Amino acid sequence: MYTEILPIDEKSLRLAKKIIDGGGAVAFPTETVYGLGANAFDNKAVEDIFKIKGRPNDNPLIVHVHKDYDLTGLVSDIPEYAKALAKTYLPGPLTMVFKSSGRVCSSVSCGLDTLAVRVPSHSGAQQFLKCLDLPIAAPSANVSKHVSPVTAEHVYADLKGRIELILDGGKCSGGIESTVLDCTGKKPQILRSGLITREMIEKVAGSCDEYVLKEGERVLSPGMKYKHYSPSCRTMLFSFCDKNKAVEEYNKNRAQNVNAYILCDEITAESINVNHILNLGKTGEQIASNLYEKLREGERCAELIIAIAPEKQDGVMKGVMNRLIKACGN
Ligand code: AMP
Ligand code: MG
Numbered sequence: 659m660y661t662e663i664l665p666i667d668e669k670s671l672r673l674a675k676k677i678i679d680g681g682g683a684v685a686f687p688t689e690t691v692y693g694l695g696a697n698a699f700d701n702k703a704v705e706d707i708f709k710i711k712g713r714p715n716d717n718p719l720i721v722h723v724h725k726d727y728d729l730t731g732l733v734s735d736i737p738e739y740a741k742a743l744a745k746t747y748l749p750g751p752l753t754m755v756f757k758s759s760g761r762v763c764s765s766v767s768c769g770l771d772t773l774a775v776r777v778p779s780h781s782g783a784q785q786f787l788k789c790l791d792l793p794i795a796a797p798s799a800n801v802s803k804h805v806s807p808v809t810a811e812h813v814y815a816d817l818k819g820r821i822e823l824i825l826d827g828g829k830c831s832g833g834i835e836s837t838v839l840d841c842t843g844k845k846p847q848i849l850r851s852g853l854i855t856r857e858m859i860e861k862v863a864g865s866c867d868e869y870v871l872k873e874g875e876r877v878l879s880p881g882m883k884y885k886h887y888s889p890s891c892r893t894m895l896f897s898f899c900d901k902n903k904a905v906e907e908y909n910k911n912r913a914q915n916v917n918a919y920i921l922c923d924e925i926t927a928e929s930i931n932v933n934h935i936l937n938l939g940k941t942g943e944q945i946a947s948n949l950y951e952k953l954r955e956g957e958r959c960a961e962l963i964i965a966i967a968p969e970k971q972d973g974v975m976k977g978v979m980n981r982l983i984k985a986c987g988n
Contacts, residue, residue: 661817663810663824666782670825671789677822678790683707685799685813686786687827688778690751690836690852691806691950692813693722693796694821695786701763704795708765710820713802718767719795720774720836724787725749732793733773734759739863740841746862749779751836752854766795776836782827798835799824805887805953805985808833812954833947834977840869851977853946886984887950889957893986898926898969905930908964919956921986922966936963942974949978953985 664670666687674684681703683696694711696703698721708715723729725748730736733756740754758773767773775793778784787794798806799813807813810826817824837852839859846859847867859866896904904920911918912934920927921936923945936952938945945968956963965986971979 659819661821663826666785666825666827674823675789683821685824686783687780687830688783689780690832691808691830692799694799695794695796698762698766698793698795701765704763704765711802716768718770719797720753720776721793722776722778722796723793724784725777729775732759732761742862747854749777751832751852753836753838755840757842762793803886803888805889805950808950833949834981851980853974855973887981888985889953891957891960892962895965895986897967901966904964904966908932911962916961918962918964919960920964923968926966946974946978
């Protein structure tokens, strides 16, 4: 199959619609990462998404809709706090989990009675979703467990020959996947952290819980149990207070002719004497936005990525740390 990368315009959207209506999948940009979308009403199209990515079939997908789509047909029991959150943060990088009304095919939710929905704010995503006017089931447009794609070229590198069309909307600004919030209880519960932080949720919803996977317990967010976001080269992860050990490890590997790179934020980069650095930037937002691009750059140029966690780990950094541990931790 020949894979085309096209800018988003009338012609490419017409082609995208033809592919989706024919039961195929199209990659499209969002403000978080690129998604691989298929018609959520079409069971075969959704099953194909799992096959294309090699995604485990117990890891449910998020349904994406345009901003004027009526969600009440897809989900039920929407609590007041969720309405307030939607009013404040949607369109945006917040996925909400509700009771499913059962209209979307069951393979989207992998048999769960809930459905995760999201309204992306990226203008290209909105154009794509508006022209289809369908709920689009979309995981990230990468091979399962690899680093998520934040450019059309990243999607192409992973899915070339497996899909017909990649809509190119440039680099995704957010850089890490959406916050996933369980809205089926009395209070919201964060299942996956992201750019909409706990503080932002509490400001609107009063209070919220955060889900921690405990051994032996039923998994609430199946995706969280998998190793994810991994570059193809060797990786190591050091905490900020062990940054000197990370530099020792770098020097030891370089002395043995191993092409090692340090992945760290700008403040750490300025405090160490190292020539080969993958610099993530300064603020939490910059670090989130650059993380996957730097991991992909790292796997192209390095044999070993030695990551040093940033010192500050609140707000957006919580989501970054979650990805960094899954990408580079043991
Ligand atoms: P991805 O599409 O790779 O960004 O992953 C989607 C994330 O949303 C995974 O962590 C899933 O476990 C989570 N998710 C999707 N649907 C549900 C659902 N119905 N209930 C709980 N978590 C969900
Ligand atoms: Mg993913």
